[in-house]
Amino acid sequence: MWDFSIGRAMALMGRTSPYIAFRMVIYLGIAVAYVVVTAIGAGIGWGVGGLGDEGAKANLTMWGGIIGFALTAGVLYFLREYLLYMVKAGHIAVLVELLDGQPLPEGQSQVSHGAAVVKRRFAQANVLFALDQIIKGVLRAIIGIVQGLTSFIPGSGNIMGIVKAFLKIAVGFIDEVILAYAIRTQSDNPWASARTALVLYGQNAPNLMKNAAWLTVIVYGITFLLFLLLLAPAGALAYLVPGSWSAAGILFALVFAWALKAALIEPFAITCMMQVYFQAIEGQAPNPEWEERLESVSDKFKDMKGKAEEWVAGRGAAGQQEAGPDQA
Numbered sequence: 116m117w118d119f120s121i122g123r124a125m126a127l128m129g130r131t132s133p134y135i136a137f138r139m140v141i142y143l144g145i146a147v148a149y150v151v152v153t154a155i156g157a158g159i160g161w162g163v164g165g166l167g168d169e170g171a172k173a174n175l176t177m178w179g180g181i182i183g184f185a186l187t188a189g190v191l192y193f194l195r196e197y198l199l200y201m202v203k204a205g206h207i208a209v210l211v212e213l214l215d216g217q218p219l220p221e222g223q224s225q226v227s228h229g230a231a232v233v234k235r236r237f238a239q240a241n242v243l244f245a246l247d248q249i250i251k252g253v254l255r256a257i258i259g260i261v262q263g264l265t266s267f268i269p270g271s272g273n274i275m276g277i278v279k280a281f282l283k284i285a286v287g288f289i290d291e292v293i294l295a296y297a298i299r300t301q302s303d304n305p306w307a308s309a310r311t312a313l314v315l316y317g318q319n320a321p322n323l324m325k326n327a328a329w330l331t332v333i334v335y336g337i338t339f340l341l342f343l344l345l346l347a348p349a350g351a352l353a354y355l356v357p358g359s360w361s362a363a364g365i366l367f368a369l370v371f372a373w374a375l376k377a378a379l380i381e382p383f384a385i386t387c388m389m390q391v392y393f394q395a396i397e398g399q400a401p402n403p404e405w406e407e408r409l410e411s412v413s414d415k416f417k418d419m420k421g422k423a424e425e426w427v428a429g430r431g432a433a434g435q436q437e438a439g440p441d442q443a
Contacts, residue, residue: 117329118322118394119387127213127386128379133225134206138378141202146374149187150367154356156183157363180356180363199247200240204298205229207291208236210386211299214393236298237305243294246309249415249422250290253313256413261320288334288381289327292316292388299393306423313416314401316392317409326391330384337380342372 128135160179164172208229212219220228237243296312297305316323349371350364409416 117326117387117391119326119330119390121387123390124383124386127210128383130213131206131209131225131382134209134229135379135382137226138202138206138382141198142374142378143371145187145191146370148190149184149370150352152187153180153183153363153366156180156186157356176356177362180366184366196240196244200233200237200243201230203291204233204237204243204294206382207295207385207389208232208298210382210389211295214386214389215299232298236302242305246297246305246422247290247294249419250293250309250313251286252415253409253413253419254286254289254293254316256409256416257313257317257320258324260317260408260412261324288330288385288388289316289323291385292392295385295389296392296396304423304426306419306426310416310419310423311401313409313419314405315396315399317405318399318402319392319395322395323388323391327388330387334376334380334384338372338376341375342368345371 157176157180160175160177160182161172163179164175205226206229209219209225209232219225233243237246293309293312293316296315297308300308300311302308345368346364349366349368352367353363356363
């Protein structure tokens, strides 16, 4: 059915409990910020609406809440690079070492160690973020290639259509497996290692996509159950919002379900996919045919070669500056 071990993934989650706690603090803090700012916005709307009739008050309460929610979403949008760099990538770095049976350094927190590993590999948050966005684009191209390769099989179009819909959602944690490869190989050039990782992903795509589809069902199934469980407490919380804005209950339940998904369920899914990916590519070399396929269908993949060359040139120039004119 699938090729990952849920037990092993849970065990690794337990061994990275400091990172899980860190993620809980970050994402639940974001959820609380959504609730507080949305409530403040609704309260301002309710207060201003008090100058008019009940209909105006209800409308302004709703719009105040929507504006508060949107403002929080805007702040989160600007924090997305930090969240990827400090939270997700750092956790992946620690998980990679544990998957390979490496001991973590003593006398240093997991979060600090993960951040240090990510900084060595990617230098800056904007580099990692740009790489992550390009990886997502190439992964979508791989999905299209696999769909084309199986189109001659009777009935495969409908099946691949469903799988493709799942994988469009699942790309969010598949891309982090590619980042895990870049960390695992200890390459000095993240663009080159990510390019290699994508080729390896492509040549093992059907099996990896099958596992990603199963994980998508698991992740979003659990998230939906969390949403249902959170409806009652979120509704009670919404009752405290000025004007008792009823829609806020559903909104708050969605926000807290998302926070728990990001803090607990996504790292589980990524750990499972890392198991499958590293097992699938064991002993394999990148297939030149897949490299050609990707270059023919994805400009983003072709751009990665240029980015890799720029990275080498930039590192070389930085090295000469550090050495000084006499040593260079």
